[in-house]
Amino acid sequence: MGDPASARFYISTSEYLNIGLSVKSAMTEISYQKLQRVPAWGLASEAMCYIYSPTDEFDVRKVFRLARRQGLSVGFRGAGQSYGDAALNGEALLLDLSGMQRILDWNPENGIVIVEPGVTIEQLWRKIISSGWWPPVVPGTMKPTLGGCAAMNIHGKNHWNLGSFGDHVLAFSALLPGGDIVHCSPTEHSELFYGILGSFGMLGCFLSLTLQMKRAESGAVRVSAFTAPTIDSMLELIDIHKEDDYVVGWVDCMSDGLRLGRGVVHMANHLLSSESDANVVLDEYSKHELPSVLFGVLPRGWVWRLIRLLNHRPGWKLINSIRYYIGLWRNGHTFIQSLPQFNFLLDYVPDWRRVFLPGGFIQYQCFVPKAKAADAFAAVLRRCRERGFCAHLGVIKRHRSDDFLVSCNLDGFSLALDFRVSERNRPRLATLAKELDEIVLSVEGRFYFAKDSTLHPEAARAFLGPDTISQLANLKMRCDPHGLLQNNLSRRLLPELHVPLLVEEHVNRD
Ligand SMILES: Cc1cc2nc3c(=O)[nH]c(=O)nc-3n(C[C@H](O)[C@H](O)[C@H](O)COP(=O)(O)OP(=O)(O)OC[C@H]3O[C@@H](n4cnc5c(N)ncnc54)[C@H](O)[C@@H]3O)c2cc1C
Structure with missing residues (x-):
C-alpha cells in the first residue's frame, strides 16, 4: 500500500505502541497505567490512548488543564460504538465519558428529560417506556451514549419523518476547553447549537442535554x-x-x-x-x-x-x-x-x-x-x-x-x-x-x-464544501483556540482544523 491516507484504517498496534511509549517518556504527569489499546467498534483499527474517566464536570476541567500543560490533545469517547476512528485519539488523551451517566430530571407529564452525556439509549428507554414515552431517534443498537449520539447527530429508521437526534435536543450545556460553559438551544447561541451538534467532539464536551421524548403509548x-x-x-x-x-x-x-x-x-x-x-x-x-x-x-x-x-x-x-x-x-x-x-x-x-x-x-x-x-x-x-x-x-x-x-x-x-x-x-x-x-x-x-x-481529506472537503469547512474552522477558533480537541478521524479528514499544540506551563495544576 503506497498511499498512507488509505492505509490508516489498519495501522498496526505495534506502531501505536511504539509511538505511545515515546510520548510517555516525554511526560511527567500522565501515568503509563492510563495507556490502553482502544479498538474502533468495527475492530478493523485501534489506537493506544491515555484513558481518563471523568465522573463530573470538574474531572473534565482537570483533564483539559493537564492536556494544555503537556501539549497533548484530548478526544472524547462515549460508548465507543462508532465503527471507525471517531472515538480514538492515538498517542494522546481520551476522555471516556460513559461514567457521567445520571438522569438529572424526567418529567412524564411533558416527556422532557435532562441527562448527563454518558447516559445510554438503553438507560433512557428503560426509564421512560413504562410512562408511555420513547426516544424519538434511536440507532440500530441501544448501547450508544446520548453524548455520542448528539456529537454525531445520529439518525434512526424514521429520519424522513422525525429528523435526526439534534432535532429533539431542546438545549444543552457544553464545557469548552478554555473552561467556559456554553448553554445552547435553537434560539440561544443558535450558531453554536447547530455547530456543536454533529461536529464529532471538535468544539466542546457535552455536560448535559435536555431532550424531548415522543409519545408511544403501547410501547x-x-x-x-x-x-x-x-x-x-x-x-x-x-x-x-x-x-x-x-x-x-x-x-x-x-x-x-x-x-x-x-x-x-x-x-x-x-x-x-x-x-x-x-x-x-x-x-x-x-x-x-x-x-x-x-x-x-x-x-x-x-x-x-x-x-x-x-x-x-x-x-x-x-x-x-x-x-x-x-x-x-x-x-x-x-x-x-x-x-x-x-x-x-x-x-x-x-x-x-x-x-x-x-x-x-x-x-x-x-x-x-x-x-x-x-x-x-x-x-x-x-x-x-x-x-x-x-x-x-x-x-x-x-x-x-x-x-x-x-x-x-x-x-x-x-x-x-x-x-x-x-x-x-x-x-x-x-x-x-x-x-x-x-x-x-x-x-x-x-x-x-x-x-x-x-x-x-479531499473527499471529506468535497462533500462538506468550503463554506461549511470555513464556518467550522471559525467555530473551532472561537471554542477551542488552542486546538486541544482532536481525534483520529479529525486528523485524518480535516487536518486544517488543527493548530500545532503548545505546552502551556502557566496553566494551573488543580
Ligand atoms: C450496531 C450499530 C448500529 C448503529 N446504527 C446506527 C444508526 O442506525 N444510525 C446512526 O446514526 N448511527 C448508528 N450507529 C452509530 C452510532 O450511533 C454512533 O457512532 C454514535 O455516535 C455512537 O455513540 P457512542 O456513545 O458510542 O459515541 P462514540 O462512538 O464513543 O463517540 C462518537 C463521537 O462522539 C463524540 N463524543 C462522545 N461523547 C461526547 C461528549 N460528551 N461531548 C462531545 N463529544 C462527544 C466523540 O468525540 C466521537 O467523535 C450504529 C452503531 C452500531 C455499533
Whole structure:
C-alpha cells in the first residue's frame, strides 16, 4: 500500500505502541497505567490512548488543564460504538465519558428529560417506556451514549419523518476547553447549537442535554415486510412508505444482474394501546426485552459462533439468499414487535462483531440525492462485484436535509454496506472505497463520520464544501483556540482544523 491516507484504517498496534511509549517518556504527569489499546467498534483499527474517566464536570476541567500543560490533545469517547476512528485519539488523551451517566430530571407529564452525556439509549428507554414515552431517534443498537449520539447527530429508521437526534435536543450545556460553559438551544447561541451538534467532539464536551421524548403509548409497533426484487423497486417502496413511523430496507448484496439490489423492506407504525391486538401491554416490562433464545432454541450468546462458521463468501451468499426467499415466501406478512425489539435488531446477537475477527470489518455508508439514488446505488453495488467484494450486509434508509453545520443528511437515501477486513483484502478494500467515493461525489452525495474508516481529506472537503469547512474552522477558533480537541478521524479528514499544540506551563495544576 503506497498511499498512507488509505492505509490508516489498519495501522498496526505495534506502531501505536511504539509511538505511545515515546510520548510517555516525554511526560511527567500522565501515568503509563492510563495507556490502553482502544479498538474502533468495527475492530478493523485501534489506537493506544491515555484513558481518563471523568465522573463530573470538574474531572473534565482537570483533564483539559493537564492536556494544555503537556501539549497533548484530548478526544472524547462515549460508548465507543462508532465503527471507525471517531472515538480514538492515538498517542494522546481520551476522555471516556460513559461514567457521567445520571438522569438529572424526567418529567412524564411533558416527556422532557435532562441527562448527563454518558447516559445510554438503553438507560433512557428503560426509564421512560413504562410512562408511555420513547426516544424519538434511536440507532440500530441501544448501547450508544446520548453524548455520542448528539456529537454525531445520529439518525434512526424514521429520519424522513422525525429528523435526526439534534432535532429533539431542546438545549444543552457544553464545557469548552478554555473552561467556559456554553448553554445552547435553537434560539440561544443558535450558531453554536447547530455547530456543536454533529461536529464529532471538535468544539466542546457535552455536560448535559435536555431532550424531548415522543409519545408511544403501547410501547409496540405493527411491522409489515415486503420483498423488492430490484434496487429500483426497493427505493420506490421505501419512498411510498416514508410517512410511516419507520421504514428500512435490507439489501441482498450478493445478488446480481436483474436481481441487483433486491431485498426486503420493513415498515412499522406505532400501535395504539386501544388496538385489540396490542399484545405488548404498557406495564408488561418483560415483553420489551429482546428474546433470550433465537428460533425458539438457540441461546443468543451462541449465535455469533455459528455465524462465524459461515463467514466466507458462499456462507454469506447462503445467509442472504435464505433471508430473501423467506421474505418472498412471507411477502406482506404483518406482525407486532415491541419498540426495543424492532429498533435494536443488531442487539439480538451479542458480540456479533467477533464474527469478523481477526481483521474486523468496516461499514461504508453513503447518502445520495433521491433522483440519482437508483443509478448511484446500482453503480456502487456493481463496482463492489467488479472488484471482487460483496458486502455481507446492506441497509437502505430514507433521509431529509437539515440545518446542522456538519451533516450527511440530504433529501434522498443512504446505503450502508458492511465489509469484512482481512490482512489480504485491506489494500484492495481501501482502493474500492476510494472508487465508491468518486461515484458518490459525482452525484453530490455525502458521507457519515460515525461510520467512516476510509474517506480521504479531499473527499471529506468535497462533500462538506468550503463554506461549511470555513464556518467550522471559525467555530473551532472561537471554542477551542488552542486546538486541544482532536481525534483520529479529525486528523485524518480535516487536518486544517488543527493548530500545532503548545505546552502551556502557566496553566494551573488543580
Ligand atoms: C450496531 C450499530 C448500529 C448503529 N446504527 C446506527 C444508526 O442506525 N444510525 C446512526 O446514526 N448511527 C448508528 N450507529 C452509530 C452510532 O450511533 C454512533 O457512532 C454514535 O455516535 C455512537 O455513540 P457512542 O456513545 O458510542 O459515541 P462514540 O462512538 O464513543 O463517540 C462518537 C463521537 O462522539 C463524540 N463524543 C462522545 N461523547 C461526547 C461528549 N460528551 N461531548 C462531545 N463529544 C462527544 C466523540 O468525540 C466521537 O467523535 C450504529 C452503531 C452500531 C455499533
